[in-house]
Amino acid sequence: MSSLRELQHELETKTNNLSKLQKEIAKNHQVRKKYTIQLGENELVLKELDFLNEDANVFKLIGPVLVKQDLAEANANVRKRIDYISAELKRLDGSIQDLEEKQNGKKESVLLAESPYPLIGEKPSLTPI
Template sequence: MCLLTLFITDIAKNHQVRKKYTIQLGENELVLKELDLLNEGANVYKLIGPVLVKQDLAEANANVSKRIEYISAELKRLDGTLQDLEEKQNSEKDAIFKLQQRIQSFQAGKAKA
């Protein structure tokens, strides 16, 4: 039963991380849309620590696009991990259920004797 609890904990952690990445993906997609609205010569600044640093619009677009690509890949990886954990959890549940049935049938047989 401890293994089943471990799967539940891992699944919950996976959901938390996935939620964080989903929020970041939405924010970055919004930034990309905003960057697309700008004219070619527009000034773009990137916050690095407490300082705003001027950045080329094409570079900013590329950075945000790569970030979106990375986050999407992480979400896909997390989905695969989550599916694997859920399959293992279901397998453990089935094994526990079968074991419980065997115990009950054993006890029923013992009661008849």
């Protein structure tokens, strides 16, 4: 009977680990979505800045105040933001890929941990993932 409890405990532990991993993947997808939106907004700003003449006035919002900014400086700032966001998206893609690979391994581990139950005659109380 204790081996059955050990198996159940092992299954619960593996299922909890899998659940934590899935939450982390979901969180990374949310962050990736936010960065994707920011990238699109910054690319739109860059296109708008490209339409302006050299002598056009550009303002930057700093707190509640609009401060005049040089067009070249505004262009450089937007390009830096685009580079930063692109690098973060690349990093997140790698992180998500690693987490998904770990998730697949954990799923296999959970399935293997569930496999002894039909042999014993017990069904796990946990639903398969």
